[in-house]
Amino acid sequence: MSDYPEAVNIQAGAAKRRQAVEMGALALLVVVFLIVSFIRQNPFAEGANPGKAIGLIVAAGLTLIMFSFLYRDNPLFKIGENLYVGVSLGYTVVITWRDFLRPLVYQPLFEAPTAAALQSSLLHLTVPVALGILLLGRISRKHGWISRYAYAILIGWGAGVAIPLVTNSYILQQLTAAVKPLQEAIGPQAPAATTFSQAWLLGTAGPVLGALVAMIGTVAVLFYFFFSVEHKKLGSAVSKLGIWFLMVSFGASFGYTVMGRLSLLIGRVNFLLGEWLNIQNK
Amino acid sequence: MSTNQSRPRYYELTRRIIYVSIALAVIIPYFYNPKQDFSPSIEVRKVYDKVESLSPGDHLLISIDYDPSSEAELYPMSLALLRHCFKKGVIPIVMTPWPTSVGIAKKGCDEAVADANSMFGKKVVSGKDYVFLGFRPGITNLMLKMGDNLKGAFDKDYYGQPTQGMKALAGVSSLKNVKLLVDLAAMGTVEWWIAYGADKADIPMATGTTAVMTPDLYPFYQSNQLIGFLGGLRGAADYEKLLKIPGRGERGMLAQSVTHVLIILLILGANIHMFASQLLRKKEALS
């Protein structure tokens, strides 16, 4: 995998010195982390719940390690990253077994409580189990093609189901919402306009204009995506309008998402300060 | 396109300055709680008014449909709702259809119970003033079952007390006897609760969801299937504002405001820098 030399951008001697300094700093940070943890969350204190306290320390440690990537790649992050990959792998294996393979395959075939049950399991499971085993043929370099039978089924099913599905949820639902008389844009309880924002943004004139803008924008964006029309003359103007709409939309979506993502960061900060360091902020 | 070696030093530097300033903008507000001026949205106000209109002894069902990864946005909502219930004497029934949510649901109950003692001087007792039912599997089936027979779906509460004959559940045989259903969801359970819970039992329903999910709820709100909703951290802050008990939501909003303004200033600064250097270059070219 990574048989490329890791990017080394400083001369060898300086690099070595720097590495030593970094390792020392990391070791120091780990020690500080452990000391702070044991002061704030002593798992061996009387009446403490050691499982919970150690859990908190581990969770806080991993949180800090993951954040350390923001500074730069470092040995602790490499450990954390690989551990995380491993844990998520193990988790998936266990869950796949518990939720799918055991109840769907193992129990019906090997723990069938009655003869009739076994018979019906065989009837329903022989083909998918065979396909599942064919899929594993991919491991062989030479006979990898036998796995095609398994995924041909999945791809065929996906492609067939997709047509009615997108017709309904992408085309019809969008058209239902988009094709409306302009009169309907005005809500039933449009407030009496006393201020600018009420009149123009929520009142009567605004929504009608908005509905028109939405219609023109949709057409322009659709036009931008035309593959077989060269963007020249009128076409160029319309597709440019399309781009402007796309840009406004992307900017708006970006701005809209900031809050949700910040909430996640606030959550982590709350965890580190409130739970790990146990600083109450009431 | 430049690589790391040739990339100007200040690129890495500005990057780190930005990270540090964002971190500070989020951490510092954790310690401050000034009064903020904002008007709660109408959707949140409707939820608040509904809870406010309940009388002591009425029941409110809260379904915890989020796990610790969405704690930041939804936990403050649970807390605000529970505090409101305890303040009013409304009996909250807390449950979850997800095994991963039990811990956080319990944490919310415990914290609100402690608050009730310290804030309103009330001694709130499990099984009398609130019920924590814990987790049962089945999701949609569970909802249907609760619609028929709530005590059958949860024969015991989280602490192993039988629900039959429990004082807090007096008069509740099914969802139909619950005065309001609130789904705090980070997963796609809102539609199910509407279809299998609220619509079937014909009870009003409200939700609290992550900011990302909230725009999808407007159709349900317009068709009155939801009486209102709390959207993201802002929703929690609005509710806390109405309740006049500041909490993590409001404090979170301070961090949000600071960080948003910081990002905007960063963008503006970058643009001013760009225009200024363009101007400078033009001048140099002229001279």
Added chain:
Amino acid sequence: MRKSHPVIVRPLTTWVTIALAAMVFASASASPANAATTAQAATGPATTQPAATQPALTASSVPDPASFRALDRPDDDGSGILVVWAKPAEQPKDVKFVIQVARSKEDFRTGKFKTREVSPSPKILASTKPTYFGYSEETKGLYYTDITPAKLFCPEEPPPLTTEKLKQFADQNIITPEQLARALPVVAALEKEKPATQPVAFATTQPATAPTTARATQPATAPITRPATAPATKPALSPAEKAERKWFAPLAAYLEICLAEELKAECAKVNAEPYFFRLAVKLGNQTLYATRDGEPVLVEAGSRVNFFKWGKLNNLVLALIFSAIVVTFIEIAKRRPGLFIRKIAGLEAIDEAIGRSTEMDRPVYFIHGSGAVSDLSAIASVNILSHIAYRTAEHDSRIHVMNQEPIVTAVSQEVVQQAYTRAGRPDAYNPDDVSLIAYEQFAFVAAVSGMMVRQQPGAIFILGYFGAESLLLAETGSSTGAIQVAGTDAYTQLPFFITTCDYTLMGEELYAASAYLSREPRLLGGLRGQDVGKAFIMIALVVGTILLTVAVAKGWDVAWLRGLLKASNG
């Protein structure tokens, strides 16, 4: 086990007996004349209300008996009957329509009927369901309700597993006598433990039923979920008893499925029978029947199994039109190759990016989205991968394909291997280069970010369906200085790719890629078909809006036009 179909069907008589027993109380005093009081006794408090506060029901509140009809619901699996009646001239407040359902005319006399009460509201107007009733003016004055006989005549839940049931199963050879002998004491003990009314609740802790719920309820957005296990609540048991219970649990789960299947079959049977209906209006404790010649009007209908969801007719027509356009243009393109196609910058950049990567002796990264192989976005990215892998093989550059889905990994391995073979360098293919990096969304991000920073790729392709990982990957990628080409059909993630990547394939451009790259005439024809479809939608959008606006202004009735574009779920 979930799929098992028990061969036995419980004798119909059992059910009839149960149903009869349940009705004994209700029918004890009921006769057609005072059926009203029976129905009303069920609702309780009305009897205590002083009659004076209620306005009297008059004949004008009774729907026209001629309008009262029952018919098969036309687009279902044989489970529904529609009952229709005209809106009466007068509707006093709190009035309710009562529909009585019975298996035979006799049953009305003996009181063995079920009732459904409906409050008048605009929601039950026939005009709200044009799929069933069309768009005629008449539907605006008709009320309807949907009746599923099984919901009225069958129990909602399968019966509990009792010792008697167990014996029946043994009689029907579902379980062996040995199994019966061993299971009997367990069931008897469990019956004692539970309150008499509650079923023996194995299903809640038994995984055998889990897949059904898992499938039905796994939300698309659900994060990692853990298996369902209820807290165990058991009294002290001897080890031997415990062992017996453990042995019995899977059998019980299976038998409960048998019971549920029996109930399902029973319901289907109940639904298939013909039924008789009567209509009345009710206000407080007054009830008036819709009558003809002094007798309540009786109508009859049965539910049939249907073959087409009429509500989806517009969907089918539209899907067929679009498919036909695509196929037509594929045919046209076959005959007249060389269709024009505009430049797509993101795809033009692929060769440049690979070339630069080769010059700098850096690897090329190809990052798949989180879509499964049945998602079309995953197939679209695999198609692009085929092209990219071929080019890297030609340039003797190295490609790393990062996956988070095992089957997409398999398909990618196949595609890359073939591409290397085509380029004449089959030995250069290394299966470890096309690998599953991690299973979970953010573990994938952590691992890929780490690799990017350490290996400094020269070109990064991020293609497929993405969630929140989009910006995490693209921002780390941009810090390495690589040329980044992204493409996704996940609308919400486009802003992040637009801001951090050098080129972005937006939405359908991702799907157009394989045609664009291969220049195969038939594939290009498909693109042309897509464009015609887009033009069709643009026209529908503009013309539809203008038509509706004019129609509303002029007061025309164009409900059908809206129906044409109405989406139907289910």
Added chain:
Amino acid sequence: MIFKRTIPLLIVFGIGVLAFVQDYVPHPWSTAFRDEMTTWTMVIGGFAMFLGLYSLSHMHVTRIRRQMPGWGYSIFVFIGAIGMIATGIFSDIFGPLAAGTKNEVDLFDWGYDNILIPCSATVFSILAFYMASAAFRTFRARNLAAGLLLAAAIIVMFGRVPVSEVVSGWLFNDRMVIPNLSKAIMDYPNLAAKRGIMLGIALGVISQSMRILLGIERSYMGGGDR
């Protein structure tokens, strides 16, 4: 060739047509077919887990065996995976090694709560930093389109936080101007673009599905007809 390509393509076509038709048919047979296919996909998906397990382990085993740079870290993948699988087996009430009831919180849950959740929540929250740096780096008003992107982002971002009410109170003497403007941008231009993209995607999906069903698009089977 028949077994390697023709038959798989026929399978794709056959299953695809049936999948298309079943969506319009309410008959119980159609439901039964759909259920059957769901089981198939779940079973195949279950087996695919082994494929993923193999692929991931193979990569890391090769790293360790060939002692590639940083190979030592790969050991942690196996520590994590084996730890989770072992605790998963031991703490499962239906597992081969544990009898009786499930403990309150077992080791498997502990790993989930204290390793998986904090790691994913933290990586997720790094987005907040990246959004700031991406915005700083790329939101420059170089031309009209970029200016629109920038303006929309700033207005919406600002309109979402409480301060905007105070500021619009000062500036416009109307507390809600900026929040409402932000809402109007989300409601109209944003909606238009979103709708346009979605409609385009729908047609792209239909066209691609047809190409797959008809066997014209077959790169996913190794391609190579060029």
